[in-house]
Amino acid sequence: MKKLIKIILIDILKNKIVIAYTFIIAILAWSSFLLEDNSSKGLLTILNIILFTVPLVTILFATIYIYNSSEFIELVVSQPVKRSKIWTSLFIAVTTALVISFLIGAGLPLLIYSSNFVGFMMLIVGTLITLVFTALAFLSSILTRDKARGIGLAILTWLFFALIFDGIVLFLLFQFSDYPIENAMVGITALSPIDLARIQILLHLDVSAMMGYTGAIFKDFFGTQTGLFISFFLLILWAIIPFLISLKMFNSKDL
Secondary structure (H helix, E strand, O other): OOHHHHHHHHHHHHHHHHHHHHHHHHHHHHHHHOOOOOOHHHHHHHHHHHHHHHHHHHHHHHHHHHHHHHHHHHHHHHHOOOOHHHHHHHHHHHHHHHHHHHHHHHHHHHHHOOOOOHHHHHHHHHHHHHHHHHHHHHHHHOOOOOOHHHHOOOOOOOOHHHHHHHHHHHHHHHHOOOOOOOHHHHHHHHHOOHHHHHHHHHHHHOOHHHHHHHHHHHHHHOOHHHHHHHHHHHHHHHHHHHHHHHHHHHOOOOO
């Protein structure tokens, strides 16, 4: 399993897309701090990168890589190696490569310009978001044999969590504005990994003061140590559950 992970990891790290992704993240992160007059504004810019660019690149790259590696996967499956080890090795290698790219690109500027709790939180959140969307990519790629459909499903997944989900939440807030549903919003937030990440960072940037009463509700829950633990636990679940579903499907799939 270690040898398989090493082979796949080296192959991915040599990939031009991964190298370009590292440079793009680095350019955006460095410019976020160098062009802003204070580090807080730079952190908000990097937050947007983590919430939109990282999930999109992660889910697209991982999905395309799985489809392009179909012949390699079939070859390894024909060997006396458990399917679960093959799929897990792929996941570990893809995730590790993308996390390394993110940490190299965004980690250095964050450590230099924001070597505090918030900067450290951003690195953890970015890593967890990478894990989550790699897992979702693996699930998308195993659901259909057709590459175009798989990529389309991956893009729709990203669109849902990045844009559509927030639209649904806003619709619910407007439709039920006469009712005290702020507490329910805390539970609904758990249904989106991107929203969980966003709220954690915004609360520690003290932007919750601009979020009104709802922001105060979020701060009362997610701003505590228990809330922080729960949000990270939920993000980890968002990575584990889709991967386990894809693993079960891969084990029983006729290649």
